[in-house]
């Protein structure tokens with residue numbers, strides 16, 4: 001085939017310039033279409049108002065449950081047992097709607113459900129996972145504390161045995177879904193190491209007040225968790241782990257979803273900028289016709305496509321069982337940085353309109369500031385990669 005024939009027979013989709021879609025299986029494409037359509041119908045029309053009000057979309061949990069997106073990469077207990085790539089694609093499409101929507105899905109499936117699935121007893125799995133997969137029970141994941149963020153080894157929340165029971169004291173901060181969760185997975189220091197506890201809402205001594213004043217992830221609930229002599233039965237503890245390996249294993253799962261999600265947020269910003277620039281005229285022609293705008297759009301196209309390819313590569317490694325935590329760190333670093341740059345550049349293309357909720361760009365830009373920080377800050381992932389390439393730890 002001649003070079004000319006090749007060039008004319010392959011169509012160019014500005015939003016999927018490298019035709020990454022051709023690398024997906026039929027099943028993966030179906031997941032993409034299903035979630036993209038869901039976001040178009042059930043997220044996009046409502047998210048601006050929810051963001052402004054500082055409230056989550058109330059219809060989300062049950063509808064994501066009906067779509068089998070909650071804990072979708074887990075096997076059994078009502079979970080879909082999908083591949084890592086299919087799960088990643090779902091995260092990408094959800095975050096193209098709003099990072100808070102993907103956050104809900106990540107915290108439910110990759111943090112709270114995964115903790116129970118990987119480290120829980122058979123009774124704990126039977127009790128919680130089917131309800132959580134259906135979206136009838138919401139979970140949260142309490143690791144961060146006021147004085148222990150990047151360094152969870154510094155946590156003060158602790159539990160001690162009292163006969164067969166446990167007594168839990170301390171506090172957590174910045175906990176997604178905390179105030180609306182039926183079940184909190186709480187990590188605490190014990191004489192036996194760091195252990196995970198299942199704390200149902202309404203347990204005496206446990207409170208989960210909403211944190212106010214956020215300018216980012218406004219359509220997502222963020223809460224404090226406080227524990228004042230909370231008495232828990234022996235079977236509240238997750239039996240499968242007694243070290244930081246427990247929570248850090250859960251983080252691997254959620255960070256992987258963010259690698260894909262950030263690519264979705266970037267794509268949504270690029271799409272908004274491209275559309276706007278073609279329709280907006282200044283100096284009697286579309287601003288898309290100016291070289292400086294084309295430079296911005298070309299750079300966005302490169303960032304969106306390289307991020308998506310990177311996410312897909314990591315997903316294939318995960319499905320082969322050879323993905324390392326350091327790979328995920330490279331993915332989170334690259335894709336969240338790239339998405340932030342795309343969002344800022346897209347904002348400038350939209351001019352004054354770029355600062356409004358009528359367009360998704362500023363909302364994504366603000367959300368991505370949280371994504372840059374949570375699930376391991378950009379600096380933590382830089383140091384994880386730095387340690388991997390030098391063999392020297394620079395954490396402390």
Ligand code: TGC
Nearest residue numbers: 103106143150152153176243244245248249325374375376
């Ligand atoms: P270190 O001493 O190296 O290890 C302690 C134990 O953990 C094991 N381990 C891991 N296991 C699984 N996956 C990993 N990625 C692991 N990294 C370490 C390790 O083998 C050891 O196990 P054992 O059994 O021998 O004791 O750990 P360190 O204290 O030096 O930690 C290093 C560091 C900085 C990488 C870690 O603390 C870290 O990742 N910090 C960042 C904290 C973070 O990401 N927090 C996120 C909170 S959750 C959240 O943000 C949710 S946002 C929700 C949303 O999407 O809305």
Ligand code: FAD
Nearest residue numbers: 141142143144149150174175176217370374375377379395
């Ligand atoms: P700090 O750890 O105090 O860091 C402050 C700055 O110092 C950062 O730039 C950091 O990178 C830098 N720094 C720290 N140590 C070093 C070092 N050794 N070298 C170089 N730089 C360093 N947590 C949960 O447990 N569950 C949740 O559901 C959850 N949801 C969240 C939702 C939102 C919207 C947000 C914003 C956060 C959420 N978090 C959650 C908390 C999040 O994981 C932490 O904010 C994050 O781990 C960073 O901790 P920190 O905010 O205490 O910052």
